[in-house]
Amino acid sequence: MATLLEARALTAGYGGPPVLHGVALAVEEGGVTALLGANGAGKTTILRALCGMIAASGEVRFAGERIDGLPTEAIARRGIAHVPDGRGTFAELTVEENLRLGAITRRDRAAVAADLEGALTLFPRLRERWRQQAGTLSGGEQQMLAIARALLLRPRLLLLDEPSFGLAPLAVREVFGALARLRAEAGVAMLLVEQNAALALDLADRACLLETGRVVLQGEAAALRRDAAVRRAYLGR
């Protein structure tokens, strides 16, 4: 399969000493790569660096073209939808307006309407909340809204930052069920940051293990699941 996203020697931080030290990673077309690691390992920082939200050096190629150095909005317009840490919904706006914003850069109205239908089929709960302010939704509903909004960009790559964070177990199942369907039916590639390693490795085909800003292990998700060190540290067995 062709490589959709490839980062090389990615170094980034927040003004002080760098958080990432020369990270290399890749996401295949239609594939799911999971980023695993402890708190503070640099998982969220990788997503932010890929999207141009923080200053970074190194090379990032998306669909063969360099995107490092581009402003965030230009990267989004190329088809990378980021569901950020804390979900990033527009709390003051309604569910409908949030979803309209997801497709704000698109001009193909008919396709947008179809994508909206698709997103609402994936998350039927959002239809019931249509006119409600996003800030009043439950955590699970906000996560669904954030993912649905990202899908309305019709992305080729979805960056997901801890989609299970703070959710009730039932909501986690619903969200990950939807992600699995997206992967199987729509073939959307994903780069998934997730604390829950078992959940992430179930969805992913590749995985990177991060420690203090460096990739210490990467490979097939199945292989990482069998790895003794990973099992001990992240899977609790």
Add this chain to the structure above:
Amino acid sequence: MEGFAHQLVAGIATGGIYASVALALVMIYQATHHVNFAQGEMATFSTYLAWAAVQGGAPWWAALLGTVFASFAVGVAIERVLLRPMRSAPVLAVVCAFIGLMLIFNSITGAIFGYAVRPFPSPFETSAPLLGGLVSGHALGSTAVTLAVLALVWAFFRHTGLGLAMRAAAYNPVSARLVGIRVGWMLALGWGLAAAIGAVAGVMVAPVVFLEPNMMLGVLLYAFAGALLGGIDNPAGAVAGGFLVGVVENLAGAYLVGAELKLTLALAIIVGVLLLRPSGLFGRAVESRV
């Protein structure tokens, strides 16, 4: 009683002007959390442009329309050239820039057009009072124009994709970038719109207060009082606050404090709101975690 009704109607007419300028202030405040002190002087400059166009023989309404477009362009240019490089500057630096901008516009207006007080023509019949002597034609006409402008602005933000994108950029710039919105340009558009709204307000108030480089100073104070009263982060509240300040100002000027002390009232409202209810009548109190 008739005098009271007269003052009330006159208050609504000037209130419309304050409401427009208050809306312009709030639009920029919502997006940047700065109050544009130069809003009034920018409007004065725009009004002089309209005056020059009318003097040059342009039809009145064409002069207004041209001025609105020119002011929009000036507003966009100010954001792009002056404020864009200051995006991460400390608050005090931005305040200084705004005060500098105010002085620059004031001086440019004076240098080009002089400091003489001039009459400004009104397109509305001013000699014959309407509604049984209650209201002048200009007051009625300018109220209609300001209400139309406010309705247009509301419809733009509520019902167009660009309006939605501008609101999104103001509420949450980080997420707005993630959906592909060019946040910097949304800010510039906001400046342009605010300048255009201010231009209409200036042209509407000029026949009443007469044209001179400092004509918007009082208006800006009243508008600021209105914006604070209604809630500086709430456009609808600021508009309501602007109307309220207009009415209170007129009634108090006629019955309580007299015309000389009216401006003090605006300052009293500002201090009162900041002391008693900083989020304004319709604003929401912001809680922030530390």
